[in-house]
Amino acid sequence: MKAIVGPISPLTNGDPILPSTSPPEWSSAIGHAMTGKSGRVIHNLQEQITRLTRECNLHRTRAEEAQRMNEVLKQQLQTVTDRLRSSEQSHEASLITIARKDRKIEDLKSETQSEKNRRLKAENDAAETTQLAQQQREEHQRAFAEAQEIAQRSQCQYDALSQARLRDRNEFQSRFSMFRKDFDELIKREQERQSQLSRLDVIIEQKDREIRAARDRAEKITSLYEEYKSRSDEVLQNLVEKGRQNDRDVDTVLRDARETTDKMKWVVNVKQNVKGAR
Numbered sequence: 001m002k003a004i005v006g007p008i009s010p011l012t013n014g015d016p017i018l019p020s021t022s023p024p025e026w027s028s029a030i031g032h033a034m035t036g037k038s039g040r041v042i043h044n045l046q047e048q049i050t051r052l053t054r055e056c057n058l059h060r061t062r063a064e065e066a067q068r069m070n071e072v073l074k075q076q077l078q079t080v081t082d083r084l085r086s087s088e089q090s091h092e093a094s095l096i097t098i099a100r101k102d103r104k105i106e107d108l109k110s111e112t113q114s115e116k117n118r119r120l121k122a123e124n125d126a127a128e129t130t131q132l133a134q135q136q137r138e139e140h141q142r143a144f145a146e147a148q149e150i151a152q153r154s155q156c157q158y159d160a161l162s163q164a165r166l167r168d169r170n171e172f173q174s175r176f177s178m179f180r181k182d183f184d185e186l187i188k189r190e191q192e193r194q195s196q197l198s199r200l201d202v203i204i205e206q207k208d209r210e211i212r213a214a215r216d217r218a219e220k221i222t223s224l225y226e227e228y229k230s231r232s233d234e235v236l237q238n239l240v241e242k243g244r245q246n247d248r249d250v251d252t253v254l255r256d257a258r259e260t261t262d263k264m265k266w267v268v269n270v271k272q273n274v275k276g277a278r
Helices: 028-033 037-163 165-277
Strands: none
Touching (some): 037 165
């Protein structure tokens, strides 16, 4: 009798499994009866025994293969566990880094706001100084207009006095002296106002320099903040992409483990069916 090749196992990479080739027991009585109906029955029984023996060997081989696959699955599960633990540690480190960067960003925002407040105060001071200077200029213009009016009026008086000098010389001299005194006082006040305006111009120029310096500092801080924010966003994007890649790796390993589990269930079902047939 030729050896019969059994079905190909899904766990043996397509290699056929040969059943046991030990010959069945034989006797002379069976040999003489091969030509009759009993001989055919015995022959059929021998074929069934051979087939069952082959199936038992096949199931035994599949059970051994399932045991090996179980060990491989345990190793894969351990690898997945290690990867998950490593991913959790990396994720915690990333969260700590992000929190540290957020605190630094808040500090920069606070410093920027303080610098803005100082700049606004300097601008308000400059506006008040400008307003004060404008008021002084207006007062100076009013005083100058008054002086011109007084000068014109005095000139008229002087002309009138000149025409009547022969008649009123003494009175004219007295009034002219008074006028000169008032005019000198006005000139003195005008000089004082000019001095005050000069000092105010110096103060305004100093405030302008302070405002420009404050603006330069604010622009520098804003530039540093934008640069730091851009770098932080890039690092954060890399961390997020790394986390997504870790998730994809974990999904791949879990999918492989699920497929292996399905194969093991199929093998266990086959083994249970064989035991039920026995």
